[in-house]
Amino acid sequence: MAHTVGQVAKAAGVTVRTLHHYDEIGLLSPSGRSGTGYRRYDDADLERLQHIRYYRELGFPLEEIAAILDDPASDPAAHLRRQHELLSVRIRKLQEMVTAIEFAMEASKLNIPLTPQERFEVFGDFDPDVHAEEAEQRWGGTEAYRESNRRVSRYTKGDWLRNKAENEDWGRRFVEVMSSGAPADSPAAMDLAEEHRQLISRWFYECSYEVHTGLADMYVADERFTAYFEKIKPGMAAYLSEAIHSNAITRA
Amino acid sequence: MAHTVGQVAKAAGVTVRTLHHYDEIGLLSPSGRSGTGYRRYDDADLERLQHIRYYRELGFPLEEIAAILDDPASDPAAHLRRQHELLSVRIRKLQEMVTAIEFAMEASKLNIPLTPQERFEVFGDFDPDVHAEEAEQRWGGTEAYRESNRRVSRYTKGDWLRNKAENEDWGRRFVEVMSSGAPADSPAAMDLAEEHRQLISRWFYECSYEVHTGLADMYVADERFTAYFEKIKPGMAAYLSEAIHSNAITRA
């Protein structure tokens, strides 16, 4: 029922120092002290800490969190509703960032320069732009980087050249099929579209059919991408786009 | 081709002071200066800033970002891959947090106490736990709270009582249908399951069929939830769960 700082810290994934700090500034003062001055946290304190952690994750400054939690107008359920809402907004924003990265990656592959707008629009400051914060705890340091590095960046220079070679090989075969007069929804074209998708998945990121059709739309909608493909062979952008769509429909 | 601090700051959604700071610590030094000492940023500088912003959003400390970006072993494409990966991990974690909130909300509605474990396991520090950071820029202050408040917390005490009344009314009618001997996949039971889903959507959060079946599973898997429903009427937890599943299958 009553816990010590150490226990609370361990359970909640924060340091003892953090709890001391929250006590100092009055954000979370334990409901009682032992005879010898030890802090004693009860279940209500834990619930408060839970809300604090969520609001912190959402980037609220401590002072503001104190104001929110001490606002008599909002009960615990209201906090949960608000956190749910804010988390959803934040997830949507991160998903936009993922899309932006995918866009930047395609541009990078095809040597297409980005406008400053395109580089940063995802950080757009004018609207539902939430702030985030720490949560780090134990893989601070370069750990996050190393971990991701182990998975994603274990490509050597040789791998990179192989990737380029595979892409060029795919390009040659695609142009062949296109020149053969086969329609964009022919099995041959769709197979190459599927191969295109799997090349992305193997070398860059998990490319779902949905994401793939997104790329296809971009190839015809953005003139710089269109130009890139048209230079390889006129009509290629539209042809590739249609092949990708057909492939997604029949396979998904 | 060459931009001033102000232009870059505006485009990238950071303050001039931030760019000064990045220059001071050598994280992003503009490629040149004008005759009168003005900083001039070119497109390569913008690309670097783009990566900085993404890594910052992912919570990397500036020093680490400098090390990563200056690592000759990783090209721009590698950074994009890594950012894509880390963002995906982060999104998954936030989605877990959303689920945890939904769980906490159900528990709160039914007056079920949470264990410390359950309160904080989503902050679990032992594994893919990424750190996040700012991004705030212009709706710092209490703006985020207010905005969310306008949408989600405009319920008055009266509304809250109405919600409770609606819930109790739903409960009564559900017990009736159950007592009538109608099977859990009967239209009457499914209609009440659907109503249950819409009550959540109206009062708490957008409850998809998928989320709803998740709740249904929890009602039978977690003994505390089961006990709550069993006390209303024996067999209710399983019956309600089945009705929700049937409803989701036929409507979705």
Place this chain on the structure above:
DNA sequence: CTTGACCCTCACGTAACGGTAGGCGGGAGC
């Protein structure tokens, strides 16, 4: 040639802790 917006370099201030020092308390093993 003035005015307002924009740039420069200090330089101190702040938030949210991290880390360590110096000292008390408590229970387990001798």
Place this chain on the structure above:
DNA sequence: GCTCCCGCCTACCGTTACGTGAGGGTCAAG
């Protein structure tokens, strides 16, 4: 009963990533 070590306590200084002026040049427009 004594020792040991671990966990708790209260300061107090350090750090990161900027915020916020102060004091003073600059540049394009009118």
